[in-house]
Amino acid sequence: MASSIRLRSRLRDGVCxxxxxxxxxxxxGFRNNMETGELVPAHFIKLVTVKHNDVVVLHCDWSxxxxKNPYLSFMFEGAKAGDKLELSWLDTKGESDSLVTTIE
Amino acid sequence: MMRRRDTLKLISSGATLIFTGLLFPVRVLAKWNEAAFAATDYQEALTTYFPNQQMTESDQITIGVRQEIENGSVVPIKIVTELPDVESIAIFVEKNPTPLIANFDLTPACKGFVSTRIKVELPSDIIAVVKSDGKLFYTKTYIIVHEGGCA
Known part of the structure; x- marks a missing residue:
């Protein structure tokens, strides 16, 4: 299955x-199923962590x-081309995913 | 032979190392705040997430969001701040069923900037709380929503 994560980075003047x-x-958890009328249980990403060369640069706690299909953007300094960038998430059901990419 | 004073110095520097080693992961891996995220009242969410802390209004925080939104299920928002030494940026929507929306723990490498998309149920104040140099600062902006986004 394709990854749940699309991760892009852009390096300009030392800022990634x-x-x-x-x-x-x-x-x-507030939404009713259109057909059955039953409440759809809450299911959302709680934690997102982004690491630059295995060091955490950003940590998110979400509600x-x-x-849906969350978007996240931020900027950090100290990166160079070829560095490793990794994003991982964990949701309320304990499901998780992560993706490693290279900064270009 | 080692003198007593040197031994003490060694022990205390070792202790400092151990403590810095312990404190950093604690901050980074801070536990998801169940009570604050479950709070249904804005003031309660705020004081649960930031217990016993004063907030000062600041013009060095900008909330980038459209003032009038058709569909509240996808509201693009960005928070930009020029405040120094930013440790975290939190977003609250006062009238949402659970007002604490998200918190971002920044590290010293980060610029004072985050952007995401959130759900807004009713016309409401949106509040950005920035922790800078150990102190809390905030700014807020009111937005109009025609179709609630929390269902």
Whole structure:
């Protein structure tokens, strides 16, 4: 299966801009199923960690109110071409995914 | 032979090392704050997430968000701050069923910037809380939403 993570980075003047899109339903637990009328249980990403060369640069704690298929962008200094960038997430069901990419 | 003073110095520097080693992972791996994320009242969410801390309004934080939103299920938002030594950026939506939306723990390498997309249920204040140099600063902006996004 394709990764749930799309991770892009852009290096300019020593600043690395990271942009990511994670494929996830981000169910709030407030929504009713259109056909059965039953509440769809909450199911959302709680934790996201981004590492640069195995060192954490950003850590996120999220709620159910981050939109479906979450988007995340941030910037950090000290990266160079060829460095390793890794994003991982963990959701309320204990499911997780991670992806490693190279900064270009 | 080692004098007593040197031994003490050694022990204390070792202790410092151990403590810095312990403290850093604790901050990075800080536990997801169940109570604050479950809080249904803005003030309760705020004081649970930042217990016993004063907040100062700051013009050095900018919330980039459209003032009027058709569909509240996808509201692009970015927080930019010029404050020094930013440790974290938190986003609250006052009128949402659970007002604490997200927190971002930044490291010293990070610029004072995060961007994401959030759900907004009702016309509401959006509050960005920045921890800078150990102190809390905030700014807020009111947005209008025509179709709630929390279902």
């Amino acid at each position: 801009t990271v942009r990511a899109i994670l494929r996830h339903p981000m169910e709030t 159910r109110a981050v939109s």
